Amino acid sequence: MKTYDLIIVGAGPGGSMAAKTAAENGLKTIFFERGRKPGEKNSSGCGLGPRMWKQFPSMMKDLTPEKCPSLRAGAAARNYFINEEGIVVGYVMTRPTESVSYEPAKSWITMNCYRSEFDPWIAEFATYAGAELKNSTLIVNLLKKDGNICGVVDEHGEKYKAPIVIGADGAVSMVAKQSGLRTRWAQDQITVTPQYDFFAPPNKIDDIMGDEALAVWWSAIFPASYQVFFHDGFHQGLGNWLNKWDKNPLFYLNRVINLKYYQRLLKILDAKPRELQSHLLPWLKYPYNTHTDGVILIGDAGGFPCPLEAEGIYPAMVTGKIAAEVAAEAITSEDISKSALSKFDEMWKKTSVGEEFEAGEELYNIWKALPFSPKETMSWFVPMFMEVMGGIYDWSQPHAKRVRQIAAHVKSYMPKALPFIMKYVFPLVAKIFENDLDKIMDPQKLMSVIPKIMDLLPKKKKQRREKL
Amino acid sequence: MKIEIDGLTKHILGTGDFISIDISKCNNCGSCILVCLVNLWGRKDNRIYISEDYKEKCLECAACYQVCDAGAISFQYPAGGTGVIYEKG
Numbered sequence A: 001m002k003t004y005d006l007i008i009v010g011a012g013p014g015g016s017m018a019a020k021t022a023a024e025n026g027l028k029t030i031f032f033e034r035g036r037k038p039g040e041k042n043s044s045g046c047g048l049g050p051r052m053w054k055q056f057p058s059m060m061k062d063l064t065p066e067k068c069p070s071l072r073a074g075a076a077a078r079n080y081f082i083n084e085e086g087i088v089v090g091y092v093m094t095r096p097t098e099s100v101s102y103e104p105a106k107s108w109i110t111m112n113c114y115r116s117e118f119d120p121w122i123a124e125f126a127t128y129a130g131a132e133l134k135n136s137t138l139i140v141n142l143l144k145k146d147g148n149i150c151g152v153v154d155e156h157g158e159k160y161k162a163p164i165v166i167g168a169d170g171a172v173s174m175v176a177k178q179s180g181l182r183t184r185w186a187q188d189q190i191t192v193t194p195q196y197d198f199f200a201p202p203n204k205i206d207d208i209m210g211d212e213a214l215a216v217w218w219s220a221i222f223p224a225s226y227q228v229f230f231h232d233g234f235h236q237g238l239g240n241w242l243n244k245w246d247k248n249p250l251f252y253l254n255r256v257i258n259l260k261y262y263q264r265l266l267k268i269l270d271a272k273p274r275e276l277q278s279h280l281l282p283w284l285k286y287p288y289n290t291h292t293d294g295v296i297l298i299g300d301a302g303g304f305p306c307p308l309e310a311e312g313i314y315p316a317m318v319t320g321k322i323a324a325e326v327a328a329e330a331i332t333s334e335d336i337s338k339s340a341l342s343k344f345d346e347m348w349k350k351t352s353v354g355e356e357f358e359a360g361e362e363l364y365n366i367w368k369a370l371p372f373s374p375k376e377t378m379s380w381f382v383p384m385f386m387e388v389m390g391g392i393y394d395w396s397q398p399h400a401k402r403v404r405q406i407a408a409h410v411k412s413y414m415p416k417a418l419p420f421i422m423k424y425v426f427p428l429v430a431k432i433f434e435n436d437l438d439k440i441m442d443p444q445k446l447m448s449v450i451p452k453i454m455d456l457l458p459k460k461k462k463q464r465r466e467k468l
Numbered sequence B: 001m002k003i004e005i006d007g008l009t010k011h012i013l014g015t016g017d018f019i020s021i022d023i024s025k026c027n028n029c030g031s032c033i034l035v036c037l038v039n040l041w042g043r044k045d046n047r048i049y050i051s052e053d054y055k056e057k058c059l060e061c062a063a064c065y066q067v068c069d070a071g072a073i074s075f076q077y078p079a080g081g082t083g084v085i086y087e088k089g
Helices: A013-024 A050-055 A103-107 A115-128 A174-178 A202-209 A249-257 A260-269 A313-332 A343-349 A352-358 A360-369 A374-390 A399-412 A414-432 A434-441 A443-456 B031-035 B063-067
Strands: A006-009 A029-032 A046-048 A072-074 A076-082 A088-094 A110-113 A132-134 A139-145 A148-154 A159-161 A164-167 A190-199 A212-219 A225-229 A233-238 A272-282 A295-297 B010-012 B019-021 B041-044 B047-050 B073-075 B083-085
Touching: A006 A013, A006 A148, A006 A313, A013 A029, A013 A115, A013 A313, A029 A115, A046 A115, A046 A313, A050 A103, A050 A313, A072 A212, A076 A374, A088 A374, A110 A115, A110 A212, A110 A225, A115 A132, A139 A159, A139 A174, A148 A164, A164 A174, A164 A313, A174 A295, A190 A249, A190 B063, A202 A260, A212 A374, A233 A249, A249 A260, A272 B063, A295 A313, A313 A343, A313 A352, A343 A352, A352 A360, A360 A414, A374 A399, A374 A414, A399 A414, A414 A434, A414 A443, B019 B047, B031 B041, B031 B063, B063 B073
Parallel strands: A006 A029, A006 A164, A029 A132, A076 A212, A164 A295
Antiparallel strands: A046 A110, A072 A110, A076 A088, A139 A148, A148 A159, A190 A233, A190 A272, A212 A225, A225 A233, B010 B083, B019 B073, B041 B047
């Protein structure tokens, strides 16, 4: 039996970050990867945000196209809107706005690269720091003595002993299960995410997409679908909670691909499907049951992806680093109890990840009610939004009359839109701004006022000049 | 362009089963059939079964395991170094 100070199950970005931190803290550390190398089993792609450069500057400056050939940075994001007939009825392209304050974030919104390149890159920091990486090894159980967890067992029955085990083993975490922290997620805590990777020539992507990093396809006929551009290809995927599917997830992803607009895009990009991928992605209102005696769960295993748009790598790295620091302290003080490890929760709650989850429930609810409810919500949201954006482009009427028609039409959506705003938007805004807006944001007051304001819109045009 | 999914996945074939169903626990709800992208689950004579060649096709997302409220489906990842390979994941 081999003995270590710390065992980490999983060599994704979270596991590697934990291994690096632990080794730097002088812990004898081993981390396990079931693939032949890190990143071989992962398909989330990487949309790396500027927060990572802010928090891990010395590491991230090492991430170059030489190390990660698929790397592509972009400053623009595009939002497509698709109606019930499957027509792209509009799009909005955005770039970093005036209020963006962090300098690098002004020139790019995400750096995108494939996990098959990113994960080995980050694992190298851990092995360089002295952690031992064991590839092609599936950990199948926790080692227990007198009911206490004291290590792990691999598929060949080999035992590895350590006072603390970090579960960095993803959404379907063996460590979570065997430690009794979680058997499986509730159906509304986990999404399944099918995804195609397309090849496209780099020059075509540059010429046609410019510096777009990503696009979101907001739709009335499929759950919101994301598109992420890499150096020589792109991902097109979508997800939804497991209890929300009425047809095969691939049926909905193929609806994106089969849009006439999308087919044209594939044609001009000279794009060819290259890989089909699928993964589970936890999507929670708030992480819970993150640790017990001798065990800490990080990243996807702990339910840490962002509650708004499911960014997973950054939270995995942050929680991985903290878990290793807490483990180092616990080992030094010889107290690996659940209560000693609760410092993990204390610490992540103080980070940017913790701050994200402060509005976790509201962010989760609005995402569930809007992009993940194509039939119920997007079916009216898309035409209403486009009425405002594009209604004026009609030369069959005088413009002033047209504006009145648009206003009247938007008003017709109010019975659906107002309850939605009350139920999902105001709670979120109120949460974000805390109590400051309570007085003016009182839903009761607004409900009584807004329809009256709408009624004030003139039904008939007044004559501006007396007739001669 | 209609996408043919055959040929869009790569596998290293391992030995040993990693997914199984306990028919005595199965409530025949069919959720596993619904969520499997590559259609590895089926129903015959009112019994749910997994395709014999699932090891060559499984994407290892574990949606079948996760969606099974009856707890009838066992899932463990395939042996280290085998199973699906994502080169552009």
